[in-house]
Amino acid sequence: MMHFLVRRAIQLVSVLLVMSIVVFSFTLMLPGDVTVSILGEAATESERAALREVLGLDKPIAVQYLNWLGEVVSGNFGTSLKTGEPILDMLATRLPATLELTLLAVAVSLIVGVPTGIIAALNRNRWPDTLISAVAMSSVAVPYFLFGILLIMLFSVTLRWLPPSGYVPFFADPIGNLRSMVMPTLTLGLAQAALVTRQTRAALIGVMSQDFVRTARAKGAGEARVVLFHALRHTMIAVVTVVSLQMGALIGGAVVTETIFSLPGLGRMIVDGTFERDFPVVQGAVLVVVVGVILVNLLTDLSYLILDRRIKA
Structure with a gap:
């Protein structure tokens, strides 16, 4: 039984890793600009660029994913961009x-x-x-x-x-x-x-x-x-x-x-x-x-x- 559980745990971790990539990728593919949603239509491009830098959205996607995965593994899912709530x-x-x-x-x-x-x-x-x-x-x-x-x-x-x-x-x-x-x-x-x-x-x-x-x-x-x-x-x-x-x-x-x-x-x-x-x-x-x-x-x-x-x- 223990051998079965260990084997299944390894398989599930692998599946979870793949699914984390899928989840992260698909959310980035959603239409719209999050900075517009936060700052509104009246915000200037420089203000949006500054917000992207604060949120880490100016970094390469691979870096964004690794940073996000590291936080999730440590138990930190981040905060809402809209409300700031954990x-x-x-x-x-x-x-x-x-x-x-x-x-x-x-x-x-x-x-x-x-x-x-x-x-x-x-x-x-x-x-x-x-x-x-x-x-x-x-x-x-x-x-x-x-x-x-x-x-x-x-x-x-x-x-x-x-x-x-x-x-x-x-x-x-x-x-x-x-x-x-x-x-x-x-x-x-x-x-x-x-x-x-x-x-x-x-x-x-x-x-x-x-x-x-x-x-x-x-x-x-x-x-x-x-x-x-x-x-x-x-x-x-x-x-x-x-x-x-x-x-x-x-x-x-x-x-x-x-x-x-x-x-x-x-x-x-x-x-x-x-x-x-x-x-x-x-x-x-x-x-x-x-x-x-x-x-x-x-x-x-x-x-x-x-x-x-x-x-x-």
């Missing part, structure tokens, strides 16, 4: 909302997707399977922003049950927090639930035809026990895989969802930083997202060892 403080403030939204969305996708996938697999080519597959395909086809707007129209405008936007910290008001997170969670989670449903169905159909399932039935095990205690464990490997692979899509969906519902998360932070040409903010937020996705993939690899003892580290 980026670490901004991340600490924004991360809880995104983390809560992502975890709730994953929970919804599993709670909805796994049971419906099981039902579809056990009723293969019958009307429950057809209905569930049709709903799943429709859910995948609906964009996040459209589904979010429809939920606002239903629960906020028509029924007036939930606030249309805003965020309440959980420890400040647990009930208010849950009410503010219902629609964002459904917007992000139900689309992922459709993918989990289809993957669970496909995996379970394949597992149910294997020899160990027939052996369990021959020994007199009931259908519920065969599915829940024998087949489902092997099916969960495919489910865990699709959830981990969709983590990037979840983060991308969080950008849209947080914007629609005015959630103060990393997605909204990236959008605001992009519009304001606040490159250090965008770089810091995206890098944290990349680290999160990499850690999820590491946990996924570890879960394989638990779900299937035949897999060797």
Whole structure:
């Protein structure tokens, strides 16, 4: 196990180094001049040149990257060009909302997707399977922003049950927090639930035809026990895989969802930083997202060892 962890750690550090180059390069390619965003259109060229020198933007790109990487490795993500606020403080403030939204969305996708996938697999080519597959395909086809707007129209405008936007910290008001997170969670989670449903169905159909399932039935095990205690464990490997692979899509969906519902998360932070040409903010937020996705993939690899003892580290 230790050898596996060391090998994976080396691979993840390499991936993180490559992604840091990509993140830094792409933020520099964003259109617009950060000095204009800070000083305004009325600033003279000499004033802009002086600001570029202060910010280190007059140095070669390779030097800028190495300076930035050195600061990040030492734990200093810099400060916002727009507000002067330390980026670490901004991340600490924004991360809880995104983390809560992502975890709730994953929970919804599993709670909805796994049971419906099981039902579809056990009723293969019958009307429950057809209905569930049709709903799943429709859910995948609906964009996040459209589904979010429809939920606002239903629960906020028509029924007036939930606030249309805003965020309440959980420890400040647990009930208010849950009410503010219902629609964002459904917007992000139900689309992922459709993918989990289809993957669970496909995996379970394949597992149910294997020899160990027939052996369990021959020994007199009931259908519920065969599915829940024998087949489902092997099916969960495919489910865990699709959830981990969709983590990037979840983060991308969080950008849209947080914007629609005015959630103060990393997605909204990236959008605001992009519009304001606040490159250090965008770089810091995206890098944290990349680290999160990499850690999820590491946990996924570890879960394989638990779900299937035949897999060797």
